[in-house]
Amino acid sequence: MSTEKTEAIVIRQADFSESSRVVTFFSREFGKFATLAKGARRLKGPFDAALDLLSRCRIVFIRKSSGALGILTEASLVTRFRPDSADLVRIYGGYYVAELLHDLTEDFDAAPRLFDLAVETLDALCSSQPHPPSVLVIFEISLLREIGLLPELSECSACGEPALVGSDSSSGSRSFWITRSGLLCGACRREEYSGTAVSAGTVEILKKLSTADHSVISRLVLSAVQTSECHRFAASAIIGLTGRKPSTLRYLEF
Numbered sequence: 635m636s637t638e639k640t641e642a643i644v645i646r647q648a649d650f651s652e653s654s655r656v657v658t659f660f661s662r663e664f665g666k667f668a669t670l671a672k673g674a675r676r677l678k679g680p681f682d683a684a685l686d687l688l689s690r691c692r693i694v695f696i697r698k699s700s701g702a703l704g705i706l707t708e709a710s711l712v713t714r715f716r717p718d719s720a721d722l723v724r725i726y727g728g729y730y731v732a733e734l735l736h737d738l739t740e741d742f743d744a745a746p747r748l749f750d751l752a753v754e755t756l757d758a759l760c761s762s763q764p765h766p767p768s769v770l771v772i773f774e775i776s777l778l779r780e781i782g783l784l785p786e787l788s789e790c791s792a793c794g795e796p797a798l799v800g801s802d803s804s805s806g807s808r809s810f811w812i813t814r815s816g817l818l819c820g821a822c823r824r825e826e827y828s829g830t831a832v833s834a835g836t837v838e839i840l841k842k843l844s845t846a847d848h849s850v851i852s853r854l855v856l857s858a859v860q861t862s863e864c865h866r867f868a869a870s871a872i873i874g875l876t877g878r879k880p881s882t883l884r885y886l887e888f
């Protein structure tokens with residue numbers, strides 16, 4: 635048993651008893667973990683409003699060595715997730731970020747860069763930054779990269795043929811197809827395979843996103859078509875990893 639302090643985002647809540655909740659956090663130092671927040675359901679509970687979904691807060695908790703549920707002892711609000719309430723894409727976009735962090739990360743697997751990415755993404759959704767779907771797509775790809783499960787982008791996942799794009803005059807129209815394990819070249823795409831195509835331009839964008847070079851990524855401007863194609867690539871990989879479509883996706887359009 636040890637007492638730990640960290641900054642964390644609330645990514646899930648579930649009622650536990652008449653007065654308590656189980657709150658799952660994603661933190662800079664400890665990655666994802668769940669704690670019991672005693673009294674959190676009371677009107678004037680010990681944590682005030684710090685535990686709303688997607689709030690960022692500074693917390694103190696007792697970590698159990700046995701892997702049992704920890705106990706939350708303190709929580710103070712840093713920022714609330716408050717996008718424009720009329721913009722459902724931004725609201726559900728935040729829920730989608732929480733769902734992906736919950737479903738694709740392991741307990742107590744520290745991921746400070748992923749924490750910073752999540753904070754940046756939630757801040758961008760709360761700002762007036764245009765086109766929230768492209769903000770979410772950049773988060774999807776970056777999350778897959780940070781957990782080390784971004785599918786290969788440099789070659790066909792079936793034959794290993796290098797996915798060279800932009801190297802000759804005919805390549806502009808050359809397309810690749812998406813599978814759960816990555817890209818498929820035109821030659822390997824079987825007629826019965828009903829996968830969706832991605833353009834060479836989108837493969838270039840995916841490659842830039844795979845580098846984790848913040849100065850490159852922050853300058854990227856994705857067209858609506860590129861956003862949609864990048865999302866299909868990410869969603870296909872995510873479904874391949876979790877075995878199901880994230881439930882928040884039904885409220886989002888890319």
Ligand SMILES: [Zn+2]
Binds near residue numbers: 790792793819
């Ligand atoms: Zn191939």
